[in-house]
Amino acid sequence: MxxxxxxxxxxxxxxxxxxxxxxxxxxxxxxxxxxxxxxxxxxxxxxxxxxxxxxxxxxxxxxxxxxxxxxxxxxxxxxxxxxxxxxxxxxxxxxxxxxxxxxxxxxxxxxxxxxxxxxxxxALLDEGWGTARWIGGTTDSAPLLRQAFTTDGTVKQARLYASGLGYADLRLNGQRISDAVLDPGFTDYDHTVLYVTHDVTDLLRSGDNVVGAELGRGFFGLTTPNAWRWHQAPWTAEPRLLARLVIEYDDGRTTEVVSDESWRITGGPTISDDLYTGETYDARRARPGWDTAGFDDSAWSTATVVDAPKGSLQAQAHEPIRVVETVRPTDITEVRPGVWIVDFGHTTAGWTKLTVNADAGTVISLTHGETVADDNVVAVNVHVEGDRIQRDEYIAAGNGIEEWEPRFSYKGFRYVQVEGITDRPDVLMRVVHSDVRDVTRFSSTQSSYEQFDQAMRRTVLNNLHGIPTDTPFMEKNGWTGDAQVGGPTMLATLDLARFFTKWLGDIRNSQAESGQLPVIVPSSGWGFTDLSPATEWPTVYPFLLREMHRSYGDERLLHEHWDSLTRYLAWELDRVEDGLSVSVLGDWLPPGFGSGPAPEDRRLTGTAYLYRALIAAAEIGDLIGKPNDYRKSAAELKDGLNRAFLDREAAVYKSGDDPDYRQTSNAVPLAFGIVPDELVRRVAANLAADVEARGFHLNTGCLGVGVLLPVLTAHGYADAATKVALQRSYPSWGYWFDLGADTMWEKWEEDSRSRNHYFQGTVVQWVYENVAGLRNLDAGWQRILVRPDARGEVDSATIRTDTIRGRVTVAWKRVSRVLSLDVQVPVGTTAEVHVPSAAASDVTVVPAPFASEASYEDGYTIYTVPAGLWNFTSRSA
The missing domain is CATH 2.60.40.10 (Immunoglobulins)
Known part of the structure; x- marks a missing residue:
């Protein structure tokens, strides 16, 4: 109490x-x-x-x-x-x-x-799949599989347990079994294969029934040659299905329908499907009623029992991917006869739904992209062979009004180029991503901050498809470095307890025998020597585990991953040379450096990120009672980094490769606690001076962008941080939005190849923690810090977050020098509230008797308060 x-x-x-x-x-x-x-x-x-x-x-x-x-x-x-x-x-x-x-x-x-x-x-636990077998067969298109069966009583309940690889569109008596799409989730299929439980009780009929599936390729059977070698993954095979339908009757009987060689199979109307190139659907090959009783499947082949994937079957626990929104076009323009460009007004991930009335055999193509140039939607991916990227094709049946939307691929786009019809196209945007829950709402009188929040939220969601991807437009890969820098913002915005638990399992599954982790997860084998080793990327493993404990207090996760984590860190430490960690990526895509890393010595950031990873691992060990020497190893790295890169006389971190002062090289050591105590003030002052000398512009890539503004604010330069945040000229977030952005981009330049990339959008973490003033300190929101210390150019800010303990709200408003601060603290949480003030006597608290005795420090009156709704009024903010 x-x-x-x-x-x-x-x-x-x-x-x-x-x-x-x-x-x-x-x-x-x-x-x-x-x-x-x-x-x-x-x-x-x-x-x-x-x-x-x-x-x-x-x-x-x-x-x-x-x-x-x-x-x-x-x-x-x-x-x-x-x-x-x-x-x-x-x-x-x-x-x-x-x-x-x-x-x-x-x-x-x-x-x-x-x-x-x-x-x-x-689900099935250790009961297994009974007589069910993996089935498939040779077809010239996406396979359709069906099985007829009968029920002969009152059904109490029925469950379908199924896994279709890569994806399965499951049907029962002519209806979709689920609203999930691109299901089940993507994994390293040599380690884990996910299956899904479906309640199909209400879909069964008395008498004749049919269960069916159409199978897509996904990353399991991808065939298009690509830079990441997904077409050569060790698990690559033709689509297949495993299913077990268990029917329980009111009279106590149980019957089952399982996938086996009694099922029927044929090639369906989906001629091709590929996550990169898109889908081709020939409506003339559609078989109406194929998934209902009474359909004649005598011309179909018998399904073949095929090899099971190597991975162990596991019930899918994370949120499914769903169509979460349907958007109408904001503009449709005929740029050339028969060529239409449709603008949906914002950038997304998903696909388009087509409605058309055309003659049989008419081919309508839909090319998806994020930009338009020379009256063409830009759909270029240098990482994939061929000239077809993000293009769906629909071949009309000629039966009047026809509707179609893809099921086995998604695209990153704002624009769609429609060709093949003369009439104005009828298309809708379908927004598709993992159906995770928003937990945070932010508002402010500073519209730019609201714009940042909305753009980052949309960008993150666009990159959640069972794994956290880098971009839905090009790669669709789970780059570990992106989640490393974006993780805190993502966890502060969305409920990712189940999503990141799943992806942390993917990281563990991707580990080599040596302990090494790749730079993308899952991996086909690419990323162990390609663009690797890159310490700043896979060190997401201990960092994200620590952040999951901070957000959700999850100790089981820490226990489950400890052995794999220690193997990984042993591999990283074994390759340290002269106290430094060698890395090939570094501060990716700072302003002016095209499509590569910053020019500074990448051992600086590599060593700094390994240092932070070791500190995180040491804390994890403390939490679960696992003795370790990680703090000792971290101290050695800290000394090595400072010996190699710290100019003590100038109080600047630099390398021989630097063309000028590098903000990331100085902000990262400050943020991670690497700078010697006696030099912290001077290193921070030099960083602030460089920011000012550049006209309050940043020169950071993805590693530096998330720490620059918090570091400036923490060391007394909140005004400088605010000016950088609200900058409108290149390079800045405002520059993007003045160019029409509604999401975060990969590059600071106007020609950014991806406009749906969250790793440069981590300014939102600063907005939440420093402008709104809410920081989660540890152990599932057990302790929070309320300190709005970046209040320039804004008169009010509110953040509301639904945490694992309950709702936390911080809302402040300033009129002249009077600041009113409301704080809602849930049961089980203690808040340390820093109220801006010239003196402790200038602050009043309601209800007064509950506030602990206040202290005063550096312009803030500090209170520690338990659960409740509090108001603090400062007359000298």
Missing amino acids: HDLPDGWTPGGPLNAGTLKTEYAVHPLGTDVRRPRLGWIATAPGFGATQASYQILVASSPELLTPENADVWDSGKVSSSRTFGIEYDGQALTPRTRYHWTVRLWDGLDREGSWAEPEWFET
Whole structure:
């Protein structure tokens, strides 16, 4: 219980809401044998804490009482923990739904109400797939597979467990089984293959039924030659399906339909599908009713049992990819006879939906791109062979109004060039990405900051397709360096607990026997020697693990990855030379350096990032009780970096390769705590002086851009940071937006080859943490810092974040010299609030009795407060 003033008690009762299992609300199909449970504790008033909880798990909601719970009763457990609580009852059985609830006691031992019950359902666990087999066959196009079966009673429930590689569009009685697309998620198929659980109870009919699938290639069967050798991945094979349909009847009977050689197969209307080149669909080859009962499949072939992929089957736990928005064009222009350019008004990832009325055999092409030049949509990818990139083709059946949209590829685009029809095209933009949840809302009187937030949010989402990609326009690869610099902003914006848990598994799966990690994850084998070693990229592994603990308090994740993490760091440390880490990439794409790294010695940033990775690993070891020497190794790297690159007399970091002062070379050591204490002030002053000398412009690439403004602000140069942030001329974010950007770009130049790249957009982290003033300090938001220390050129800012402990809100507004600051702190969180003021006596707090004794330091009155809604008013901000 937080210490309360005499005579005050928290306004109870304390109750639990937003119950989740493995970070999900009612997950359908989990293979986790001891799933973790969590909730949000809430109470009116101030100072509430959770002192105890009791969890009940039962086979039905009606049994969720302490007297009747037939699966698990935790009893009253003395703990303030509200998440990551492992189920500890009897062994869970496969294909079973479990119901659970919880009640809480506060610090005064007052009992709350039982929470509204939630449920989770197990998948196959160790039961396996029975007689189901992987099936496929030789076809001249994307295969269609079908199986007819009958039901003969009242169905209680039915579940379809399925994996189609690369992607499966699953059907039952003429309807899509799920709204998920590009499913299941992309993995290293030699290590892990994901399957999905579907509730198909309501799709079954009494009597004759048909289950079917159309299969796409994805990265499993990609054939187009490309720079990353996805066409030569060790798992590359023709599409295949594994399915097990389990039907339970009211009378207790169970029947199954499984994938085997009794299924029928043929080539369908999707002539080709490729993640880079797009899809060709011949509507003349469509087979109406193929996925319904009564269809004559006698001309189809018998499916073939094929080899299973090497990877182990695992229930998909992260959010599926979905069509999340449909957008109408803002402009359609006929640039030449029969050639139309459609502008959708913003840059996205996804595809277009076509409606057309054309003669049979008419070929309509749709070429997708982010820019237009010389009256053509630009669709160029130098990394993929051939002249077809991001182009879909539809061949009309001639049956009147026809509608079509792709299912097995996505594109990065704003514009679509439509050819092959004379009438004005009827097309819609379909926005497609992993269906993760927004957790943060930001607003401000400074419109540029809102623009940054919206653009970065859109860019990140456009790059979430089961993995965090670099760009949906060109590569679609999981570049580790992009997630390294973008991770904190991404975690602050979206709920990525399940998404990043999955991708961290991909990182582990990509590890070589030597311990090395590639620069892209998953990898076909590319990225171990190509553009590698590049320390600043795969060191995302320990850093992201640490950030996941900071965001979600996830200790299981740390335990699960410790062995792989130590193998990786051993590989990195083994190649250190003269106290430095060799790297080939460095500060990628600073202004003026085309399509490559900055000119400075890349050992500087490589060593700095390895230093930070070792510190993160040391902290992880401390958290899970694993002794290590990582701090010692980090200190040796710190000394090596300072010996090689620090000019102590000038208080500047530089290398012999530098053409001028490099901001990244100085900002990164400051941000990572590498600068000797006695030189910190001078190194920061030199950095600020260079920024001013450049007219308040940055000269950073992707590594430096995210630390430059926070470092300037932390060392007393918030005004300089603000001027850089609000700069409108090249190079700056404002320069992009004045050119019409609505997303973050890869390069600072106008000719940026990708306009959907988040690694230069990490200014948003500074906006959240320094302008709005909210910083998460550790352990699942257990401690937060509220300090709006970049208030220039803005009169108000508000940030609202739904954390794993509950909602945190910081809202400040300034009128003249009076600043009002509202802070909402959830149960289980303690806030250190720094109120801008000339003296502690200038600040008032509501409610006054709850604020701890204030201290004063460097223009801020500092309070430590527990859960509640607080107002601080400063008369001298």
